[in-house]
Amino acid sequence: MTTKAAIRAQDVHKWYGPLHVLKGIDLTVATGEVVCLIGPSGSGKSTFLRTINHLESIQQGRIYVNDELVGYRETPDGRLQPLSENAIADARRHIGMVFQDFNLFWHMTLLENLIEGPVRVLGTSKEEAVERAHGLLERVGLADKADAYPRKLSGGQQQRGAIARALAMRPSVLLFDEPTSALDPETTAEVLTVMEELAHQGMTMIVASHEMGFVRRAADRIVMMEHGVIIEDLPADRIGTADGRIGDFVRHLE
Amino acid sequence: MTFDWHFFFTHLFNLSPGYLGAMQRTILLAVIAQTLGIVLGLFLGIARLSKFRPIRYAAAVYVWMLRAVPELVILMLLFTGLAAAEIYRFEDAYLFGQIKVSAGFQAACVGLAIREAGYMGEIFRNGIQSVDRRQVEAAKALGMRRSTMLRRVIIPQAMRVIIPPMGNQFNVMLKVTSLAAVIGVPELFQTTGTYAAQTFRVFELFVGLAVNYALMTSVWSVVQSVIEARLSRHEATAGSRTLLGRIREHLIGTGGREAGQTA
Ligand SMILES: Nc1ncnc2c1ncn2[C@@H]1O[C@H](COP(=O)(O)OP(=O)(O)O)[C@@H](O)[C@H]1O
Numbered sequence: 001m002t003t004k005a006a007i008r009a010q011d012v013h014k015w016y017g018p019l020h021v022l023k024g025i026d027l028t029v030a031t032g033e034v035v036c037l038i039g040p041s042g043s044g045k046s047t048f049l050r051t052i053n054h055l056e057s058i059q060q061g062r063i064y065v066n067d068e069l070v071g072y073r074e075t076p077d078g079r080l081q082p083l084s085e086n087a088i089a090d091a092r093r094h095i096g097m098v099f100q101d102f103n104l105f106w107h108m109t110l111l112e113n114l115i116e117g118p119v120r121v122l123g124t125s126k127e128e129a130v131e132r133a134h135g136l137l138e139r140v141g142l143a144d145k146a147d148a149y150p151r152k153l154s155g156g157q158q159q160r161g162a163i164a165r166a167l168a169m170r171p172s173v174l175l176f177d178e179p180t181s182a183l184d185p186e187t188t189a190e191v192l193t194v195m196e197e198l199a200h201q202g203m204t205m206i207v208a209s210h211e212m213g214f215v216r217r218a219a220d221r222i223v224m225m226e227h228g229v230i231i232e233d234l235p236a237d238r239i240g241t242a243d244g245r246i247g248d249f250v251r252h253l254e
Numbered sequence: 255m256t257f258d259w260h261f262f263f264t265h266l267f268n269l270s271p272g273y274l275g276a277m278q279r280t281i282l283l284a285v286i287a288q289t290l291g292i293v294l295g296l297f298l299g300i301a302r303l304s305k306f307r308p309i310r311y312a313a314a315v316y317v318w319m320l321r322a323v324p325e326l327v328i329l330m331l332l333f334t335g336l337a338a339a340e341i342y343r344f345e346d347a348y349l350f351g352q353i354k355v356s357a358g359f360q361a362a363c364v365g366l367a368i369r370e371a372g373y374m375g376e377i378f379r380n381g382i383q384s385v386d387r388r389q390v391e392a393a394k395a396l397g398m399r400r401s402t403m404l405r406r407v408i409i410p411q412a413m414r415v416i417i418p419p420m421g422n423q424f425n426v427m428l429k430v431t432s433l434a435a436v437i438g439v440p441e442l443f444q445t446t447g448t449y450a451a452q453t454f455r456v457f458e459l460f461v462g463l464a465v466n467y468a469l470m471t472s473v474w475s476v477v478q479s480v481i482e483a484r485l486s487r488h489e490a491t492a493g494s495r496t497l498l499g500r501i502r503e504h505l506i507g508t509g510g511r512e513a514g515q516t517a
Pocket residue numbers: 016019021039040041042043044045046047048
């Protein structure tokens with residue numbers, strides 16, 4: 001594994017009006033690394049993930065994905081200028097995101113969901129996109145659901161479809177925001193299996209999730225946030241013996 | 255009271271060429287004005303949601319004016335008023351050098367279209383705002399630019415909310431075309447008036463006219479129901495609303511007494 005940084009967050013601050021939500025986040029994720037993000041509700045996990053693909057703007061700090069500054073341009077005197085709306089959109093192409101509530105486009109079939117990004121954003125030919133989409137559906141175990149509309153699928157199927165949709169863009173990093181929180185234990189397992197396979201195939205991932213099974217089987221590092229700061233950053237295999245705040249928190253989960 | 259049944263039925267089931275032409279003109283006027291109104295309304299709806307305040311305000315003023323002024327006044331201003339002020343005069347035109355498009359017909363298309371745009375603009379705005387923010391975020395996360403997002407995700411999803419009131423607008427439009435009589439367009443209403451003056455069968459002719467309008471709008475309601483049923487194919491519970499249920503709804507509204515009690 002190379003140690004090239006896929007994601008570098010430096011001193012990231014975010015305010016919602018007077019509410020200081022991210023208070024100086026520093027995090028580097030190497031290419032191929034899988035980082036699990038934990039922390040109590042409201043600690044800023046979602047907000048942080050959403051700053052990485054600039055669904056949320058930041059007021060201070062820098063975020064680099066593959067050494068490219070996200071959302072801004074640095075002026076010669078070191079200040080940040082927001083990029084144009086189109087430039088921001090273009091920068092998101094290879095930063096995949098999987099949401100808690102799946103958010104497949106409900107007016108399109110699963111197959112149409114998967115080819116939408118490649119065809120409309122990347123300019124891939126339709127034939128090529130369809131062929132790749134079938135391969136991806138196979139990979140997430142939905143080969144027979146290509147023509148189904150999302151609302152006719154179970155939650156687990158929708159989430160696997162959403163992962164396939166993100167993969168169709170050939171992302172260099174994948175962000176997961178509580179991908180199994182809306183699922184029951186049974187379907188959670190089928191989604192986690194897909195994610196674990198991805199992790200083992202070398203995908204760079206940040207996963208906000210409290211699934212300790214996933215952490216043990218697939219994560220390289222575990223990072224804990226609280227009140228908008230990172231309070232712990234441990235190798236995943238140390239989680240069993242961790243003490244202090246993170247130890248308490250994890251024991252509480254299980 | 256004397257009602258000439260023979261005259262009535264002959265008139266209703268054996269329409270004269272002049273009357274058929276008038277009906278054609280009515281439908282054509284409604285379709286053209288509605289189409290123009292939809293296109294204008296789409297821009298208006300997007301303008302009302304613009305990030306730029308002047309654009310937003312200009313669109314809001316347009317909507318307000320069109321709703322505040324009677325459509326008869328709009329038609330008179332457009333056709334007679336502008337000409338009198340020597341600002342613009344509608345002239346008869348010939349399509350492909352042969353099909354005559356009268357000045358009044360042109361003015362009626364434009365007048366009814368700008369009226370319609372005011373309503374359609376609000377319908378589009380409402381529809382666009384009804385789109386789930388999370389669907390928009392999913393589109394953003396794929397790297398879609400705003401124009402692609404509008405075309406591929408926002409407008410298609412908004413259509414679920416837009417189509418039913420848009421269908422109702424066309425129903426209204428079919429009837430509102432009768433106002434074009436005031437600027438001399440020989441559509442159904444005006445033509446019926448002319449026949450009435452010639453034959454003195456005022457009652458029979460206007461009952462017949464009512465039946466004709468009811469036929470057109472009812473046929474449209476069925477078409478509308480079929481379109482809506484087709485568009486809802488992705489819904490989780492397909493067929494929860496039957497085609498017949500939709501048709502009934504468009505013809506006489508949602509279930510009378512039961513709906514009244516829960517309201
Ligand atoms: N759009 C928003 N506007 C205002 N406050 C927000 C918004 N989104 C999140 N917050 C606040 O930011 C804090 C962090 O939220 P979030 O990132 O969702 O935490 P987590 O994902 O760890 O539960 C919370 O206090 C939340 O109320």
